[in-house]
Amino acid sequence: MAYQNPPSIPISDPEAQEITPTPNASTTPQAKGYSAKVVADTVKNNLVFHSKWGELNGAMGDLGTYIPIVLALTLARDLNLGTTLIFTGVYNIITGAIYGVPMPVQPMKSIAAQALSDTTFGVPEIMAAGILTGGVLFVLGVTGLMQLVYMLIPLCVVRGIQLAQGLSFALTAVKYVRKIQDLPKSKSLGDRHWFGLDGLVLAIVCLCFIVIVNGAGEKNRGCCDGVQSGDGDLDGQKRDEVARNKIGRVRRVIFSLPSAFMVFVLGVVLVFVRRHEVVHEIKFGPSSIEVVKFSKHAWKRGFVKGAIPQLPLSILNSVIAVCKLSSDLFPGKDFSATSLSVTVGLMNLVGSWFGAMPSCHGAGGLAGQYKFGGRSGGCVALLGVAKLALGLVLGSSLAHILRQFPVGILGVLLLFAGIELAMCCRDMNTKEDSFVMLICTAVSLVGSSAALGFLCGMIIYVLLRLRNWTRDKPLSAIWMQKSPQQD
Numbered sequence: 001m002a003y004q005n006p007p008s009i010p011i012s013d014p015e016a017q018e019i020t021p022t023p024n025a026s027t028t029p030q031a032k033g034y035s036a037k038v039v040a041d042t043v044k045n046n047l048v049f050h051s052k053w054g055e056l057n058g059a060m061g062d063l064g065t066y067i068p069i070v071l072a073l074t075l076a077r078d079l080n081l082g083t084t085l086i087f088t089g090v091y092n093i094i095t096g097a098i099y100g101v102p103m104p105v106q107p108m109k110s111i112a113a114q115a116l117s118d119t120t121f122g123v124p125e126i127m128a129a130g131i132l133t134g135g136v137l138f139v140l141g142v143t144g145l146m147q148l149v150y151m152l153i154p155l156c157v158v159r160g161i162q163l164a165q166g167l168s169f170a171l172t173a174v175k176y177v178r179k180i181q182d183l184p185k186s187k188s189l190g191d192r193h194w195f196g197l198d199g200l201v202l203a204i205v206c207l208c209f210i211v212i213v214n215g216a217g218e219k220n221r222g223c224c225d226g227v228q229s230g231d232g233d234l235d236g237q238k239r240d241e242v243a244r245n246k247i248g249r250v251r252r253v254i255f256s257l258p259s260a261f262m263v264f265v266l267g268v269v270l271v272f273v274r275r276h277e278v279v280h281e282i283k284f285g286p287s288s289i290e291v292v293k294f295s296k297h298a299w300k301r302g303f304v305k306g307a308i309p310q311l312p313l314s315i316l317n318s319v320i321a322v323c324k325l326s327s328d329l330f331p332g333k334d335f336s337a338t339s340l341s342v343t344v345g346l347m348n349l350v351g352s353w354f355g356a357m358p359s360c361h362g363a364g365g366l367a368g369q370y371k372f373g374g375r376s377g378g379c380v381a382l383l384g385v386a387k388l389a390l391g392l393v394l395g396s397s398l399a400h401i402l403r404q405f406p407v408g409i410l411g412v413l414l415l416f417a418g419i420e421l422a423m424c425c426r427d428m429n430t431k432e433d434s435f436v437m438l439i440c441t442a443v444s445l446v447g448s449s450a451a452l453g454f455l456c457g458m459i460i461y462v463l464l465r466l467r468n469w470t471r472d473k474p475l476s477a478i479w480m481q482k483s484p485q486q487d
Contacts, residue, residue, distance in 0.1 A: 046100030046377040057258035058374020059383040062104045062365040064173065064414025068183055069107040070357060071402045076184035077115050077122055080355040081399050082287030085391030087356035091347050092384025095361075096377030098343070101330050103322075103380060104365025105347070108133065108358040110310040116186050121305060123355060124298035129306025130348040130358025132299075136311060137319070138345025141338045150320050150337035156433040157457040158324050159425040160440025161316045161450055162363055166425075168445060169364050169418025176411025177203045183407070192408065197274045203408035206263045210416060213259035214372065260372040260416075263409055271404040278400050287395035292355050310358075312451030318344055318360035325363045328424055329370050367424065368417025436461050 049055045073079040088105050095103040111129045115121045140146040175181075177200065179188035194200045272278065319340045327334045344360045352358055369379055390398055428434045439460050444453025 042100075043097045046097055047381050048376060049378045050375040051373060053256060053258045053261075054373030055376060055379040055382060057261045057372045058102055058369040058379040059386075060260035060264045060413065061102075061368030061370070061372040061374060061417055062106065062362075062383075063264065064368070064410050064412075064417055065106055065169070065362070065365060067402055067405065067410055068176075068181075068407070069109065069112045071399060072116055072183040072186060073107075073112060073126075073357065074396065074399045075403065077126065079123065079126070079357055080287055080289075080396060082391045082395030083289050083351075083355045084357045085387045085398070086286070086289070087347075087351035087354070088359055089384040089387030089389075089391060091351075091359060092380045092387065095343060096379070096381035096384065098339075098377070099326075099333075099335060100377045101326060101333055102366060102369035102374030102376070103326075104362050104369060105359050105380070105384075106362040106365050108310050108314065108360050110313050111306045111358055113186075114305050114309065116184070118305070121301065122298075124292055124294050125302045125306060126358065127292045127352040127355060128294055128299045128302025129310060130302075130352035132303050132307040133310050133314060133358065134345045134348025134352065136307070136345075137314060137341045138349060140315075141341030141345060144338060146315070146319060146337040146341040149315065150323055153320055153458075154436070154461050155324070156428060156436040157440055157454060157461060158316075158321055159428055159433075160437040160457050161444065161454060162321050162325065163422050163425045163437060164441040164444035164450065164453055165317055165321070165364055166367070166418045166420070166422030167441070169414055169421065171418075173411040173413075173415035173418060176414065177207075177408050181407045197270050198406040198408050200408070202406065203412055206266070206409055206412045207415070210259045210263065210412065213255060213257050214416075215255075258373070260413060263412065267406050267409040268401075270406055271401050274406075275404050278404055281397065281400040282394060283397040284393060285395060286392045289354050291353055309449075309451075312449075312454065314344065314360050315341075316450050316454055317363055321363040322361045322366060325366055325421075325424060329366070330375075364417050364421045367421035368413070371416050371420035432464055436464065 070079070070081065070084060074081045074084075091105045095105060108130065111126055111133070114129075115126050137146075140149075175188060178192055180190050180192050181187075182189055192198070192200050192203075196202070319337050322340055323335055323337050340361060347360075348358050374380070394401075425437060428437050436457055440453045440457030442453075443456040444450050
């Protein structure tokens with residue numbers, strides 16, 4: 001396998017054994033069969049909270065991507081927001097129960113980009129693209145072809161896709177912070193004012209607050225340093241020990257704050273401060289769920305302009321990259337490409353018929369939720385319950401609230417998700433692997449195509465393997481050959 005060479009620099013939290021769940025029915029060999037009790041115990045273990053505030057905070061980590069895309073499609077293409085919230089909420093709950101990690105549910109970005117750039121690409125075309133993409137992924141999963149693809153793609157190429165996606169998120173986040181955004185048209189309207197309820201100062205303060213609380217993302221964030229030094233200083237004065245203990249307690253309180261959740265709540269409050277009339281625009285009750293009517297033209301355009309560009313991105317970022325990232329962040333939680341491909345396929349084969357936005361998993365969402373404290377399936381299940389409740393209670397009228405949400409705050413949340421995803425590439429510790437990764441990243445970013453970056457990365461990888469081939473090694477050994485630094 002292309003992933004057999006272990007990185008010398010650990011990606012996951014150094015104290016991951018304290019974060020990840022104890023072996024449960026889904027991972028222990030003693031759990032045999034699929035009896036109701038085994039399934040119930042597995043679901044219970046997968047949904048258990050590791051930290052109430054941490055899981056709540058982690059649930060906010062994916063909103064920087066989710067809200068702008070869904071809101072833009074709702075305003076520009078009449079996407080049924082209520083239906084989308086209900087279905088994606090159910091997806092969140094199910095995936096949390098199945099996988100036991102904060103597995104995200106994100107809109108399919110390539111399909112969304114096509115819909116926002118082409119006024120003739122409406123809801124029927126969007127849903128047709130989602131159904132066709134989901135059908136292909138489902139077939140690749142159930143036939144085992146997706147697992148074969150996962151085994152053959154080199155780690156350095158996957159890292160290149162992850163780095164490109166992470167930097168893309170970060171650059172978009174900076175644009176959200178610096179520029180006034182017209183989300184339905186995906187355009188920047190000019191420089192953002194320094195002051196105001198959606199000004200630069202507000203975004204900078206929120207960013208600094210999250211950095212102070214979360215640091216670079218390490219688990220304890222130094223919260224116990226003061227206590228440890230106080231206990232170890234046996235010759236210190238009692239007053240010094242008391243002072244250090246007080247400092248330690250203050251640090252623990254500060255560093256345990258749910259920073260992303262608090263920033264998001266601030267944004268919600270500012271919605272009503274900016275435009276209090278929005279209260280009168282809210283209508284209670286779910287949106288009507290109807291079967292979308294498709295024409296032959298919609299199927300054709302959905303396949304050509306939606307499914308074909310989306311498939312490479314879904315295969316690489318929603319399945320392959322998520323598999324690798326989940327094993328990096330959650331040791332012992334190795335998910336097969338087959339299962340992820342099947343779940344993404346089923347989500348779209350069901351929901352897209354009723355007008356729910358085509359959805360997938362995503363490495364960026366997983367990194368963002370992990371960054372802010374998500375460690376179990378309970379994180380995304382909690383988010384799913386919130387989506388489901390909002391979809392049933394407010395329906396599409398929620399768009400009036402989201403329309404006033406400070407875009408600068410969304411940019412701050414998206415920035416941390418992008419940086420966390422990009423940081424996963426720091427295990428490329430040989431020049432050859434780094435070279436392939438950066439070629440893949442550069443082409444992906446400049447060409448705005450993960451598929452093009454993947455193709456170039458694979459070509460460079462094969463050329464380097466051929467260059468290193470010698471007569472004393474069979475041709476079959478080229479693909480799995482290790483560089484001297486990795487031995």
